[in-house]
Amino acid sequence: MLKINRENLRTSHQLSWIMIDFLMLGLLIINLALIVWDSVYSFVAIQNVLQERLPALQAAYHPIHENFIFYDFLFVAVFLSEFFLRWGYAIKAGVYDRWYFYPFIHWYDLVGCIPVGSLRFLRILRVISIISRLQQYKIIDITDTRIYRFFNFYYEAFMEELSDRIVAKVLSGVQHEITLGSPLFEKIQNDILYPRRDMLSGWISQRVAEAAKEGYVPNRGALRNYLEERVDLALQQNVELSRLKYLPVVGTTIRETLEDAVGDIVANVIQQILEDLSSSANHEFIEDIVNAFIRGPDGPESTDTRNEALIALIIEIIEAIKGQVRVKRWREQLP
Template sequence: MFTINRENLRRSHQLFWFIVDFLMLGLLFLNILWIIFDSLYAVDVVRDMLFQYAQPFAEFYRPIHRNFIFYDLVFVWIFLTEFVIRWVYAIHSKLYGRWYFYPFLHWYDLLGCIPIGSYRFLRVLRVISIVYRLHKYQVIDFTQTRVYQFLRFYYEAFMEELSDRIVIKVLSGAQAEMTHGSPLIHRIQNEILLPRRDLLTQWLSEKVAETAQTGYIPNRGALRHYLENCVDHALTQNVELSRLRQVPMLGPQITETLEAAVGDIVAEVIHRILDDLASARNHAFIEDIVGTFLQETEAPGEGPSESERQIIQVVNEIIEALKKQLAIKRWRQEL
């Protein structure tokens, strides 16, 4: 059974309404059980069994069954009174934007008060709403009950099966589109990306400049030191410089001067490139790159080329791996 947090119940500012909720729960359970019993009593087989094995009770209940609607109206009157009181309270405390929102949001309460046929079983929704409200305010906790865990397990199993089948269907459709050739990629490039090439160039230029400023400028000294070490190491391993270093008197001086000059040149070139990327001067460079990748193309007529077929094959294998992963059912492992 669910547990009741008495501490939260005492500290709550809605203690009165929670007490009303518990009373209404009791009346709803009693009323629903009575409705179920009366429905069973209306069945000839059940009524005959009652007259056979419990005739005094069956005789006693016969007039009650005939006037069941009258007795049910007592419950309906209580439920409607509680509904009206809550509606007035909602208007007074301005719980909703308009005074007439409450009956629309609690339509099941009104329909459940209709004492005719299947409408009465809508009172089960009222039970669910009250239990959910008490659970929401941490007055009761029904997550540890076996019924809740049973329903939650099979609900999650159903949703996993349903979502996996939908995703697999979508992935299979994407594979079929790529295999048979689809103009979607060319339409995206020609109708969506190309008209916005200037916007993409501006955005990419700003992002490159921002990245270069935040990543390069604060580490300019460390980068120069790293480049000089790399150049020194590369020149040390060079065979020609090793031979030049063996020249008497001038060899060591020439190699040191050459190493320093090459290191400065490389570092200066790298710094100049990164300085340009970190400034507004990178716009023309980025525009050339974007223009190279975004060019108007025609949709393939006779089928994809060999390189495109290889790419499609790779994408298909990736999708197949995803489909195999989706085929693994976690709920079965938990079961």
């Protein structure tokens, strides 16, 4: 239910204009109701039904129907008077840069005043403008009404569907242009990615360190045991190493010693690599990779060879964005 904020109404500096808005709103509702009723009454069948069942009502309203343009013009005269009053105030207060801007900006107030057929129903635009103005002044709050939530939901759903299709179409066009080798790829590589190499290196370095800490440090012992078992199994299946056991006296000892040494070396190397990745020491390593991946404007790949890996990366990023765009948020609000 629509409620009026009486506190804001009482303290408003636009009280006189707000009262005029309420008066115009009431007249517009009455006028639109009469227009609808007169449109219905214009059918001969309705007139015959009223003449049979409510002859007094039909006899009282029929003269109004025959002279409806005159009665409608009375409403139009009031609406135009209010329009010129606001126009004069806008000129005096310097609301717009030019005195003749007002009728162009408030065209909807004029169009509905044309007393011709279907144009009369455009006065609903004037109702919407008044309600919007009262909402702006926080005199009323239509956002809490059921009818507003109903229309706003389908409006947002329509706009989301429309914008999603447009965005997906544009992104598909961008992917196609990048695949064909348009200047867009060079702009992305040279003007966007290359100047931000340091930022990308720092971000990737931090993400790699966090991933290594979360995945490796808690499972260090299990990972070492797994590596040693894999190395032992690989060495046992090695034909050349298995021949060492045929050496007299020391063959088996040498074979076991090599298996332990190789397993320990591999485990220590992997462990050191993961420890380096989980610390700030990985920054230079990541920076070298980024520099090799993103060539500068004068780099060798910018003249003859296209960086296919970077193209694939950009296309995958755009595809991920398209996938996110296809998510229908409005459906999540359905009961």
